[in-house]
Amino acid sequence: MQYAKLLSSGASVVVFARSDEKLLIAKEHGADFVINTRGKSLADIRSDLTRMTGQSEIYGAIDCVGAEETIQTGLGLLATAGAFVSWVLWVTESTYLYSHSLRVSTHITDRSGETTQT
DSSP: OHHHHHHSTTOOOEEEESOHHHHHHHHHTTOSEEEEOTTOOHHHHHHHHHHHHSOSOEEEEEESSOOHHHHHHHHHHEEEEEEEEEEEEEEEEETTTTEEEEEEEEEEEOTTOOEEEO
C-alpha cells in the first residue's frame, strides 16, 4: 500500500484484501478506499469499486500476494492502458549456514497478457 501511495502521483489508492484486519491496517497507512474481496465475484468487486470511487477500472495494480485469484482480480479490473505488477517476496533460512537469503521476483504484465520477469 505504501509503495502504491508513493508511486501514484496523487491518485487514489484502493486496497483489496480478504480480511477486515488487513484492510484496517491499509486504511491506517493511507489507503483511500478498501474493499473486502472474500466470497465476492469479480462483478461484485467491480460494483464495490464503482460505488466507492465512481470508476469501474483501475489504472495500476501492485499485487503482493502472487496467488492466481489476486492476479486474476487485478488484471480483471485493469483498464486497457493500465499497468499490473506482481511483486512477491520469499525469505528462507538455512540452518546449516546460519544465513538468510532473500529472493525478489517481479512480474510485470500488460493487459494483453505479455509478462516480463525480473
